[in-house]
Amino acid sequence: MPAVSEAAAKAGSSTQAEHRKGTKSKQSVHHRHHRFLHGPDYQPPYADIVVDDNSGQVLHEINPDSPRHPASLTKIMTLYLLFEQLADKKLGLDSRLPVSAHASAQAPTKLGLKPNDTISVEDAIKGIVTRSANDAAVVIAEAIAGSEREFAALMTHKAQTLGMANTVYVNASGLPADAQITTAREQALLGRTIQERFPEYYRYFALPSFQYRGMSISNHNALLRQMEGVDGIKTGYTEASGYNLVSSVRREGRHLVAVVLGGRSTGARDSRMRQLIEDYIRRASTTRTAPAIVEVADPATEVPSKTALPLPPPENESPNAMPAPAPPEPAAVSLEHTP
DSSP: OOOOOHHHHHHHHHHHHHHHSOHHHHHHHHHHHSEEEOOTTOOOOOEEEEEETTTOOEEEEESTTSOBOOGGGHHHHHHHHHHHHHHTTSSOTTOEEEOOHHHHTOOSSOOOOOTTOEEEHHHHHHHHHHHOOHHHHHHHHHHHHSSHHHHHHHHHHHHHHTTOTTOBOSOSSOOSOTTOBBOHHHHHHHHHHHHHHOHHHHGGGGOOEEEETTEEEEOSOTHHHHSTTEEEEEEEEETTTEEEEEEEEEETTEEEEEEEEEESSHHHHHHHHHHHHHHHGGGSOSSOOSOOOOOOSOTTTOOOOOSOOOOOOOTTOOTTOOOOOOOOOOOOEEETTOO
C-alpha cells in the first residue's frame, strides 16, 4: 500500500490502540457519553464551504482546512467503498451480508441487527442513508475487509488517493474517536466525487424513508423534504463534532455541494445550510468546465491541488467571518451520533 500523509501516519498508532480495546470498553465509553444536556455554552468548532460542482470553484469558505471530526459523514466513505464493490460486480444489491456480534453491538443509531442475521446490500445502504445505522456500516466493513479495523485502513487509503490528505478514518460508522478527522474542503471533495463516479448508486442518498421489518424509517436529512433541488447527501453528529451536514442541490442546471461542520443544533445547522444554498446557488455556473476528479496512483507524491481559489467575498462579507449566531434554543437532551 502506498505511503500515506503525515496526518494519517500520526493517527495510525492511535487507531491501533483504539481497536485493541475490547467491545466492553467501547460500550462503556459510549454509555457515559450517550446522553447529555446541551447548555447555552455548547460551541463546537465551526467550518463550512460551498463549491460550484460545474466549475470546481469555491464560492465561500470558513475554516475549510481546519481539522474536524466527521461523525456520521464517515459513512459517505463507507458507502463509497461499497459502491466500488457494486460497480466491480464483486457484490450485488441482493447479496446477503452476515451480521457479527461486533456489528450487532454497535451503539445507536442502528437497525437492531442481531448476531448471525443477514442483511441485503440494498437494505444496508438504505439503513445508512436514512437512519445512519451504525450496525449496518460495520456489517459492510466486515464484508469487504474482514474486520472494521482493516476497513478503516482502506478508507484512509482511499481518502489519500482522492487527495483528502488530512482525513483519517478509524471506524466505519463515525462513532466518537479522537483520531478520526477530516476537513470541510475534503468532505466537499468526497461529496462531489461519490456522485460523479457512482450516479447509479448515489440516488439512494435522496431516499426520503425506508421500510424495514415493519418499521418506517425517515431520513435524518430534513432538507430533502424542505428545499427545492436537494438530493442528499449525509448528516452527522457527535458531541465533539457538533451537528454536521454535507448537502447537494441542483437547480436550473446549477449544482452546489456544501458542507457545514460544527452546528450547535440540528436546527442551527440546517438553517445555516439553507442560507448558504440560497446565497450562492445563483452564482453557480450552468456550464460544466471542471475536470473529472480522479484518483492518484501514489498519494504520497501526487496529491492533487485545491480545485480553485475562492471568489472574492461579496460586499460586507469578510472571508473569515463567522456565521451570525442562531437564535437561542432551549437546552435539549441529544442522542450521540444521530441527526
